[in-house]
């Protein structure tokens with residue numbers, strides 16, 4: 001067995017009995033034991049149940065019609081509730097929380113036959129761009145252990161990138177699948193808002209949160225999306241739209257190129273995306289320059305809106321109904337205060353404070369309402385661009401993976417990491433992040449942004465690109481990460 005195998009090969013090998021699902025689970029569990037101490041991707045590893053489920057998968061594989069992901073290992077971001085296995089959201093507040101039910105995403109993926117290895121590290125409550133806000137410690141980038149993996153799905157991205165799992169779930173509120181996928185050199189999709197159920201996914205900003213897949217390639221991302229998506233009556237914003245369908249493989253697209261977005265971009269990163277643009281042209285796709293107005297106001301609007309929603313969503317963690325409860329308190333109010341003070345980290349508190357402020361009487365119109373108007377303008381800008389193009393090619397991050405601790409003390413600098421991902425989130429659009437080169441031995445990503453529910457088209461664009469290039473087949477050497 002070798003690391004970094006794709007879904008199709010794993011499926012063929014399992015069905016051909018080259019190895020069993022139990023052997024495969026052992027392979028990945030061993031890989032986790034070897035690498036996790038230095039990379040810190042997993043908060044919880046569920047070895048016993050993983051092996052039980054792998055044994056059940058072997059029984060299914062012996063039948064004539066096993067499920068699509070039967071026996072294939074997966075890691076879940078630690079904000080998807082898993083019955084009987086703790087779900088921490090990387091917070092002390094939920095450090096010992098065990099959900100009584102599975103989230104829809106976890107349930108559907110299990111029904112598709114995948115075998116859960118464990119739960120991955122993340123920024124606390126998915127707030128961050130570097131995985132440095134986790135109560136369970138920073139995750140290290142497999143390409144360079146002194147760098148961050150991105151966030152908030154940093155554990156998910158690093159676990160795939162380092163070969164500890166072939167598939168991982170993540171969530172993206174303002175970039176949390178695409179940015180870590182790019183910084184770790186893997187492929188990740190933020191689906192259209194409503195494509196994947198949010199039921200049982202711990203909420204950060206409910207009008208933006210969206211679960212999605214991370215993997216080694218666009219075709220593996222498509223396989224996992226097929227297991228995650230679908231209408232769910234338990235999520236009132238879930239879309240009843242049917243499955244993602246790939247277009248004909250020879251279809252040529254008109255790809256929008258938002259030239260002005262590249263003005264301030266690092267020249268080496270811009271060069272990687274420019275080369276990808278030429279590769280798309282060589283593949284027979286047409287490039288058309290597009291304008292995306294109001295993008296420069298998107299970060300400010302996002303941090304007002306997402307923090308406002310977070311302050312509301314996180315009100316439930318009072319140490320009574322949910323979450324950590326302090327050991328010492330003088331009265332009821334003191335108990336609430338101490339529980340929340342002890343349970344939440346600094347960044348989460350910052351969001352609750354600013355979010356509560358912007359919702360308060362007297363400030364609502366100046367901040368929240370204005371941010372909503374900007375959100376609409378950003379969305380309209382994309383929709384008018386999509387009148388003439390099928391998808392848009394854009395950067396994901398302004399830089400490659402940065403040093404651990406280098407931005408942590410400056411929240412505004414950290415927020416600027418989301419410059420290219422947040423507009424897409426505000427508009428609720430699907431976007432596929434995929435690798436397109438290296439700068440100083442660190443991976444560079446680009447994103448293909450589609451109109452609402454055009455996952456099939458952006459995935460087809462990604463598959464076409466990956467059919468001609470091998471950036472997604474580069475893997476970190478991991479010598480310094482190995483403990484054996």
Ligand code: GLN
Pocket residue numbers: 126127128129151152171172173174175176177204306418
């Ligand atoms: N970095 C952004 C934030 O901190 C996005 C996080 C996310 O998408 N969950 O809000």
